[in-house]
Amino acid sequence: MAFDAGKFLKTPDLESFDNLKKEELVLLAKHLKFNFKVSMRKQIIKNLVIDKLVDAEILGEEALELKVENVDAFKLKQLELEHELKKKELEMKEMEKIKVKELEMKERLEMDKKEKEDEFKLKELEMKLKELEMKERLEMEKLKIEMVKEESNTKVQSKSDYFDAAKNIRLVPKFCEKNS
Numbered sequence: 001m002a003f004d005a006g007k008f009l010k011t012p013d014l015e016s017f018d019n020l021k022k023e024e025l026v027l028l029a030k031h032l033k034f035n036f037k038v039s040m041r042k043q044i045i046k047n048l049v050i051d052k053l054v055d056a057e058i059l060g061e062e063a064l065e066l067k068v069e070n071v072d073a074f075k076l077k078q079l080e081l082e083h084e085l086k087k088k089e090l091e092m093k094e095m096e097k098i099k100v101k102e103l104e105m106k107e108r109l110e111m112d113k114k115e116k117e118d119e120f121k122l123k124e125l126e127m128k129l130k131e132l133e134m135k136e137r138l139e140m141e142k143l144k145i146e147m148v149k150e151e152s153n154t155k156v157q158s159k160s161d162y163f164d165a166a167k168n169i170r171l172v173p174k175f176c177e178k179n180s
Contacts, residue, residue, distance in 0.1 A: 005031035
């Protein structure tokens with residue numbers, strides 16, 4: 001049989017109120033238009049409902065004796081503090097993880113920067129090497145050209161090592177007996 005909050009409020013009974021289950025207390029609290037979370041403990045919801053019913057004079061002052069003792073409230077406060085402490089510890093761990101990730105990223109960036117610099121230096125060296133190779137090739141070509149010129153000059157000289165008077169007759173002075 002389903003719990004009817006309206007029916008209960010018409011004929012409230014302290015004993016039946018004390019025996020209500022959490023689900024029934026939630027229905028009663030919703031009927032009374034409370035702002036609460038369903039995840040709250042049964043004792044807290046029960047205390048809220050008792051306060052509201054006593055203020056509205058639906059239940060008498062004797063209902064206040066059903067409220068949970070302060071020891072439970074102290075335990076609840078302690079649990080809340082422990083929960084907050086755990087949350088802060090988790091936050092600190094997350095912050096540490098974030099810091100570690102930041103450090104890793106900085107290291108990666110530095111490594112990438114060094115790699116880029118090394119690549120740039122390597123490319124510069126490769127360009128200088130190519131330039132030197134081209135200069136060397138140019139020098140080799142010059143030497144080849146000079147050697148070819150010298151060879152052609154030596155061939156010409158080898159033919160002209162002997163003096164051919166017939167070819168160069170005009171260079172021979174005229175013979176005069178008087179001068180001899």
